[in-house]
Amino acid sequence: MLTRRIIPCLDVKDGRVVKGINFLDLKDAGDPAECGEAYDREGADELVFLDITASSDRRATVVSLVRQVAEKVFIPFTVGGGIRTVDDFAAVLREGADKISINTAALEDPELISRSADRFGSQCVVVAIDAKKTSDGHFTAYKKGGREDTGLDAVEWAVRAEALGAGEILLTSMDRDGTKSGFDLELTALVADNVRIPVIASGGAGRKEDFADAFSLGHADAALAASLFHYHELSIQEVKEYLRDRDIPVRL
Amino acid sequence: MSYCAILDYGAGNIRSVEKAVKRLGHSTVLTDRIQDVRGASHVILPGVGAFGDAMERLNKSGLTREIREICKKGVPFLGICLGLQLLYPSSEESTGAEGIGILEGDIVRIPGDKLKVPHIGWNSLALSGDGRLFKGVPDHSFVYFVHSYYLRAKDRSTVKAATSYGVEIDASVESGNVFACQFHPEKSSEAGLTILNNFLQI
Numbered sequence: 001m002l003t004r005r006i007i008p009c010l011d012v013k014d015g016r017v018v019k020g021i022n023f024l025d026l027k028d029a030g031d032p033a034e035c036g037e038a039y040d041r042e043g044a045d046e047l048v049f050l051d052i053t054a055s056s057d058r059r060a061t062v063v064s065l066v067r068q069v070a071e072k073v074f075i076p077f078t079v080g081g082g083i084r085t086v087d088d089f090a091a092v093l094r095e096g097a098d099k100i101s102i103n104t105a106a107l108e109d110p111e112l113i114s115r116s117a118d119r120f121g122s123q124c125v126v127v128a129i130d131a132k133k134t135s136d137g138h139f140t141a142y143k144k145g146g147r148e149d150t151g152l153d154a155v156e157w158a159v160r161a162e163a164l165g166a167g168e169i170l171l172t173s174m175d176r177d178g179t180k181s182g183f184d185l186e187l188t189a190l191v192a193d194n195v196r197i198p199v200i201a202s203g204g205a206g207r208k209e210d211f212a213d214a215f216s217l218g219h220a221d222a223a224l225a226a227s228l229f230h231y232h233e234l235s236i237q238e239v240k241e242y243l244r245d246r247d248i249p250v251r252l
Numbered sequence: 253m254s255y256c257a258i259l260d261y262g263a264g265n266i267r268s269v270e271k272a273v274k275r276l277g278h279s280t281v282l283t284d285r286i287q288d289v290r291g292a293s294h295v296i297l298p299g300v301g302a303f304g305d306a307m308e309r310l311n312k313s314g315l316t317r318e319i320r321e322i323c324k325k326g327v328p329f330l331g332i333c334l335g336l337q338l339l340y341p342s343s344e345e346s347t348g349a350e351g352i353g354i355l356e357g358d359i360v361r362i363p364g365d366k367l368k369v370p371h372i373g374w375n376s377l378a379l380s381g382d383g384r385l386f387k388g389v390p391d392h393s394f395v396y397f398v399h400s401y402y403l404r405a406k407d408r409s410t411v412k413a414a415t416s417y418g419v420e421i422d423a424s425v426e427s428g429n430v431f432a433c434q435f436h437p438e439k440s441s442e443a444g445l446t447i448l449n450n451f452l453q454i
Contacts (some may be wrong), residue, residue, distance in 0.1 A: 002417055003374045003394065040441055045374055070271050076396055076439045096267040096399075098439065121300060123370050123398045167370070196368055221373070251374040251394040 003249045004215050005045035005222035006236050007200060008229040010035055012065055012081075013052050032065060036073040036184050039229070042236045044075065045251055048101065048170070048224060051081030058082025063091050070096025078126055078170075084109075093124060101126040103171055104143040107150055107157075110164055117165030122197075125168075127161040129154055131187055132174040137188050138192040146174050155190050162195045169199045170224070176204025180228070183210055188218030192195045200224050208234060254452050256280040257292035259307040259319075269298045269332065272438040276449050284313045294452055295319075295327055298438075299334030303359070303401070304346025306334055318353055323354050326333065328454045336425070337401060337434035345401050355427055356406040362399075367418045370400040375415045375435075381411025383426055385433070385450045386427045395423070395433075395440040395447075403434060 011018050014096055016030040036047050049069065053061045062082050069077060079092055080101030106127050117125045130146050131139040131154035139154035140246055150157075158169050171191050173184035183201045192199040198221035201214040205225035214223040228234050240250040256273050260266055260282040273280045273296070281288050289295060297319065299306055310316045323329050331339050340351050343359035351359075362369045374394040379386050397415070402420040405411050413424035415435075424433045431451055437444035 001376060002371065005373055070268055071275075074268075074272055074275075074438060074445060075441050076398075076436075094267060096271060098268075121302075123300075123372060167372070196364075196371060198368060221368075 001249045003045070003251045004220075004243065005014050005200075006043075006211065006239055007029040007046045007048055007222055007224040008039050008044050008235075008236070009048040009202070009224050010230075011050050011052050011226065013022070015053075015061065015065060015068075018052070031068075033068045033072040036069050036077065039236070040073055040075050043240060044236055046075060046222070047073065047077040049077060049079050051079065051102075059088050059091065062088075063095055066092050066095040066097045079153055080126075080128060080170075084112070086112070086115050086119055089124075093120055096126075099124045099126045099168070099222055101128045103130065104145075106161065107143045107152070108139065110160065111205040113164040113166050114159055117167070122165050122167035125166050126170050127158070127166040127168070128170040128172065129158060129161075129191075130174050133187070136201060139190070142174060148154065154187070155194050158191045158195050158199075159170070162197050167195060169195060170202060173198055173203040177202075178227075179204055180206030182206060183214045183218055183220070183223065185213055185218040188214060188220050192219035192221075198222060208239050211239050212243055212246050212248060215243070216246075254278045254293040255291070255294060256294040256340060256452060257289045258282050258296045258298060259289070259310075259315060260284050261313060261315065264409060266298045269296060269438045270403050272445060272448055273452065276445060276452060278452050282407060284315065286314055286318050287404075289315070289318055289322065292327070294323055294454070297329070297330045297331045297338065299332060299338065300357055300398075301334060302345060303334065303337060303343040304349035304398035306338055307346070307349050307351060310338070310352070318356055323428075323430050325406070326429045328451065329431065330451050331430075331432035331434055332438070333399060333434060336434050339430065339432055340403065343401055353444065354430065355410070355425065355432075356408075357422070358404045359401050361401055362421075363418060366389060370398060371402075371417045371421075374440075377413040377415055377423055377435075380412045383424060384454060385424060385426065385431055385447050387450050389443055389446050389450075393443040395435040395437070396445055397435045399434060
């Protein structure tokens with residue numbers, strides 16, 4: 001049976017994992033490849049590396065990140081940050097990344113989704129959507145790391161991204177991100193029920209129950225968390241055992 | 253010590269196959285040159301992409317004929333994902349395109365009426381028990397799949413692992429020294445590395 005996925009996310013700046021990570025057995029807790037390896041041992045189903053380096057040559061930074069990670073990590077991983085062209089896709093995929101997540105680049109040039117999907121297949125094109133609730137109760141998509149409201153309805157954008165060839169939606173609730181108050185189930189279900197591609201719920205994970213809710217009430221296919229796992233507030237194993245006991249299929 | 257040729261015909265993330273083979277302590281070369289393939293003790297055909305496109309590239313570099321030759325000679329050969337599908341005569345994905353055709357069966361689209369296509373993620377294997385790739389791999393182990401088309405092998409005795417996703421999917425086959433996996437062993441953590449290592453030990 002196909003399992004629901006638990007995905008740790010790592011923010012990487014200048015080749016180093018930021019936010020700190022509490023794996024005691026690591027020689028170098030800031031090394032993305034070592035952190036990835038540790039997550040693999042812990043039972044992570046996939047990894048997301050988000051490059052937040054602000055440099056003029058982001059592609060080179062991302063390519064070198066992927067090269068390092070692929071040496072040690074033998075589970076699928078997604079890379080996001082600084083990828084804007086089909087050539088960027090080619091460079092990063094060739095070094096061993098499985099999927100590429102695009103956010104602002106897709107909003108500014110939606111055809112990038114179809115161009116990259118045509119060339120490399122939909123399975124490696126992840127469209128990341130940062131969504132925030134408006135005062136009248138719907139959700140809009142933000143770009144530039146959540147700094148700019150596009151005014152675009154987040155659900156409509158997800159549907160369009162799918163039509164253009166996206167293989168997956170990485171959906172972050174800006175309202176819940178960092179709050180540990182649970183995933184935004186309304187937003188997650190809205191998007192998941194309107195597309196036929198997998199949806200990764202992100203933003204707000206705080207307890208084991210939140211993951212179960214993301215799957216059963218939010219209809220997500222995967223759930224992502226960052227600091228929760230970095231700081232070992234919850235282990236992946238614990239989360240998966242909890243899900244298994246509630247008949248949610250997981251890889252254990 | 254094996255020397256493994258990984259066929260590079262411009263498809264997707266072959267680096268991860270290369271790195272997994274290296275990690276297991278074997279030397280390897282990424283190549284599309286026939287002379288490299290001829291000197292290899294093991295050959296891997298990875299693959300992400302479309303059937304017709306991949307066949308066109310393999311034909312152009314002369315690799316199609318070479319693959320038929322080395323498989324006839326009994327050189328251990330492993331097709332991964334699209335690399336499994338290419339071993340069959342044709343695929344619903346690219347009508348009219350002729351595959352390598354050293355094994356018999358149909359490559360058909362996963363029915364998408366109830367389930368999401370592609371089939372992406374970790375799914376469990378039901379093992380036949382006698383597959384040489386699966387020595388030391390527990391039954392029901394999880395491996396990573398990414399595909400929209402799947403194999404229905406004609407000779408059922410070649411099927412050494414199956415998985416289920418709405419339909420029964422032939423996940424791995426073995427015929428003489430020709431092996432193939434629909435899933436990605438190089439992305440399947442410990443179970444996957446064991447499978448790759450078993451292949452490299454043959």
